[in-house]
Amino acid sequence: MPETFTFGDMLSARSVIGETLAAEGAKRDNLWVLTPDIGATLVEFRDTFPDRFIDVGLAEQACVGIAAGLAYDGNISVVSGMLPFLSMRALEQVRSDVCYPNLPVKIIGTHGGLVGNGGSTHYAVEDLSLMASLTNMTVTSIGDPVMVGEVLRQSMEMSGPIYIRLAVGKKDKVLYAPGEHDIRIGRGIVARDGSDVTLFTHGTTVAQALDAADELAKEGVSVRVVDMWTLKPIDAELVIRSASETDGRFVVLEDHLTYGGLATRISDVVTDNGVNLTSFERLGIPQVYAGFGDDEELRNKHGYGLSHTVDALRRAVQAQEATR
Amino acid sequence: MTTAGIDPGEHRSVAELEDLAYELRRKLLELCGTYEGAVHIGGDMSVADILTALFQHGLRVDPSDISNPNRDRFLLSKGHAAVCMYIAMAIRGFFEYDDIVATYGQLDSAYGMHPCKVQLPGVEASTGSLGHGLPLAVGMALSARGRGEKHRVITLLGDGETGEGSVWEAVMAGRSNRLGNLVAIVDRNRQLMTSFAEERVMFEPYPDKWRAFGWNVVEIDGHDMSQLVDAIDSLPDTDSDVPTVLVCETVKGKGVDFMERNLAWHAGSLNPTDLERALASLDASRTKENA
DSSP states (O other), rough: OOOOOOHHHHHHHGGHHHHHHHHHHOTTEEEEESSOOOOOGGGGHHHHGGGGEEOOOHHHHHHHHHHHHHHTTTTTEEEEHHIIIIIIIHIIIIIIIIITTTTOOEEEEOOOOTTTTGGGGBBBSSHHHHHHTTTTOOEEEEEEEEHHHHHHHHHHTTTSSSEEEEGGGGGGOOOOOOOOOOOTTOOOEEEOOSSSSSEEEEEGGGGHHHHHHHHHHHTTOOOOEEEEOOOESHHHHHHHHHHHHHEEEEEEEEEEEETTSHHHHHHHHHHHHTTOOOEHHHHHSSSSSSOOOOHHHHHHHHTOOOOHHHHHHHHHHHHHOOOO | OOTTTOOOOOOHHHHHHHHHHHHHHHHHHHHHHTOSOOOOOOHHTTHHHHHIIIIIOOOOTTTTTTTTTSOHHHHHHSGGHHHHHHHHHHHHHHSOOOHHHHHHTTTSSSSOOSSOOTTSTTTOOOOTTOHHHHHHHHHHHHHHHTTTTOOOOOEEEEEEGGSSHHHHHHHHHHHHTTTTTEEEEEOOOOOOOBBBHHSSSSSSSSHHHHTTOEEEEEEEEETTTTHHHHHHTTTTTTTTTSSSEEEOOOOOOTTTTTTTTTGGSSSSSOOOOOOHHHHHHHHHHHHHHHH
């Protein structure tokens, strides 16, 4: 039996974006907010600063180009939308109009990963790979809705662009108590410390990673959970340190293709720095178009649900150290 | 139309502007005879009169104060005509023509095939990929409107470029946001890179397409300096509600008989013999027009 809810209820977890932007807009008369018809999270800004709110309708390319034009002229532009479209349909505008001249355009949106039952047109599963390949782009993926506000505030101080991938909808859990972590762009968060294995993750799967760590704790295994919410620039120091502090055992869990996202960036750090690992396993979306289902069903189907994560952590701690 | 803080420059007669357009074309050909790589000479020649009318007459810009907030913004959406813009800007006093000739396309030069704002301050935007200039211009026009600034934002597009969907997204955004300070100029030379436009893409009825999107449409001969000057001088007030497009009928390769309407001359280079032929043709066409 479904419970009654409306479009507005589904998006209510996003109100932190609108409130933060409205607060920043009051401090900065050069802050503009643009959207291609995905403005429900932006009402606080829209209603307070209607002259600096631009909804272009269904026109992602122009939306990003207009944002760049504003930024060329000394403004800060926030573009909010659905990431499959902003990261792919407008990719060239992001690359050539925003990143090439290194303009302060902040791209924020939802539908990263297998979320929302939209089908593969509406899943951004390549976005972190695409964005991380762009020179000048900072790439983030955030699972804690409250943290979004802090990152948005910090992004205002950056001279260049940033990509902010959000978890979607009403299932967002507040992961961190206020002040619990030092949130800084480019720094990973040790969401749970541990000494046997490190589980790296970001965004929509942080909550699941913490649940998996709880399961392993019952078996006496100490899992470090790293919320590596900034994928670029990656916190290489934390990766290297975690290798030595958790016996060289890494599992990477992400709501993204297993190649091109966080796992790839961590493996780059490992390779570039000559870090010796005992084990390394990627959990994420394989090279398939994933089909329909709710978030949890899709993760389970495609091999990166909670039970898969628990199993991968068990394999990691059982792996024999390589003979060196 | 005057803009506070910027001297519109010398008031030049149409005849003087025609002389400057000739000088621009001559310099374009000379560069084409100096640089060993290909220059987009066809599209350069088709916009030489438009860019002369803008940089030597219409644009309120100051080469000694390139960041003045009240300057008109000009974006070369058809970025492959960069050389023509560089030289037009050099004639206005932004750059040294000799620097352009000496370094064009060389390693670490500020002057490349497509303009880069980071490499070449004074250029308003980094362009080259087609269909990007008008969205950028909409953003700049919104910014001007938001600050109460009275300058214009003008962008020059090729007609072939307007096959890009992003152009029409921005056409709608410009009208929807009532940007009377926004001006698009279309170089309607009716040629794509490898074919004549209407053979491949049905652009006609072309001005009607812009009218249907609610723009103020002005149709002129893009090689008639007096029409260009009149059109620029007659632009609606920047506080008005409707953006303007100048649809300029032009000829790709204009001024050199063997380049005009010749698909082979989208881009190329000239050996000394052909440079002489081209310059002779340019002089002959000028004599004919003055007759």
